[in-house]
Amino acid sequence: AYVPLDPAYPxxxxxxxxxxxxxxxxxxxxxxxxxxxxxxxxxxLCLDARHDAVDADTNPDLAVHPERLCYVIYTSGSTGQPKGVAV
Structure with missing residues (x-):
């Protein structure tokens, strides 16, 4: 799963x-x-840097199921703190 971060946020x-x-x-x-x-x-992991040890010759053998978490998006947080929503 991933969490998108906007670098423009405080x-x-x-x-x-x-x-x-x-x-x-x-x-x-x-x-x-x-x-x-x-x-x-x-x-x-900086995508614009060289990472020889990360390169792979094959795809990972990972099962994908609809009930698995895809990403977490953070809301504005009406209480003052952002709240994560699992998707």
């Missing part, structure tokens, strides 16, 4: 979204990475 909102969703990996590019509040504990 840093506090992005920090909350990252802490709340607890991602296993952040996929971005080097230009946007500098604008995201990411700590050293979160692995980052």
């Amino acid at each position: 840093a506090a909102r992005l920090s909350h979204m990252l802490a709340d969703s607890a991602p296993a990996l952040l996929v971005t590019d080097t230009k946007l990475l500098a604008r995201l509040p990411v700590g050293p504990e979160l692995p980052v």
